[in-house]
Amino acid sequence: MKSFVAGGAAMLAAAGLSMSQVAAHPGGAAGYLDDSQVKVTVTFAKAIADKLPQINQVEQALEKRFREHRYYARSYREAGVFRNTRVSFSKVRWANELLIPSVEQYTLPNLIAAVTRYELKQAVPDFRGEVRYHIDAIKVANHDVALLRGASSYVIGSVEVRDASGKLVGKADKVTANLVVDYTVDSSYQGPQLAFAETDEHNRLGPTITYFVSQALAKIWPEKADKFQRPMIVRISGPNEQVIFNNN
Secondary structure, eight states: OOEEEOOOHHHHHHTTOOHHHHHHSTTOSSOTTOOSSEEEEEEEOHHHHHHHHHHHHHHHHHHHHHHHHSSOSSSTGGGGGGTTHHHHTTTOOBHHHHHOSOGGGOOHHHHHHHHHHHHHHHHOTTOOEEEEEEEEEEEOTTOSSGGGOOSSOEEEEEEEEEETTSOEEEEEEEEEEEOOOEEEOOTTOOOSSOEEEGGGTTTSHHHHHHHHHHHHHHHHOGGGGGGSOOOEEEOOSOTTOOOOOOOO
């Protein structure tokens, strides 16, 4: 079974980034791709592993478009209510670029790792060691990759955590996390919850992965459960506007 060790100096170098560049990013002094303190290893069920190149390609294309325009439509005319997001929501600390500064490094294994490090920084900041995941299933209701589409959004997987000496901290099998989010209309939301655009809730991996990671880690540290937080969806459209996700 192929495993993915997410982050690290080698992967950053491949993307043309140094640790100092990542450290300067608003993700924090350590950077969320830096595996020097928390190593994250991810394995996937074969069906997901086989589709990883396609999943990563789709997510990177969407992420690039969002960072450039703050919407997913292919033209300003098609963007509708999202045309002015860059100006009106310029102060929002968007999760995806906070977690992973380089679009080229925006992959599913790196996303899981970056969310893990972010959540640990909030809840267990002194932890040093390794977090290992095995992902059995991922569904994101309206994702572009057919394998991921389903009636609802969820992740099923297992987690094992060991400290820096290799001692088992805890493990949880068959963690099922059906997406639960919070909402805000704050046009300058800065956290602590990871913020995603409302179009991401049912179309991108970020919110669903974030909720799974928070629930999985809460199984290991139940006394810290209230510090592992679910994703925040930033509402951009008005209360009577219908949002149609169109990235074709």
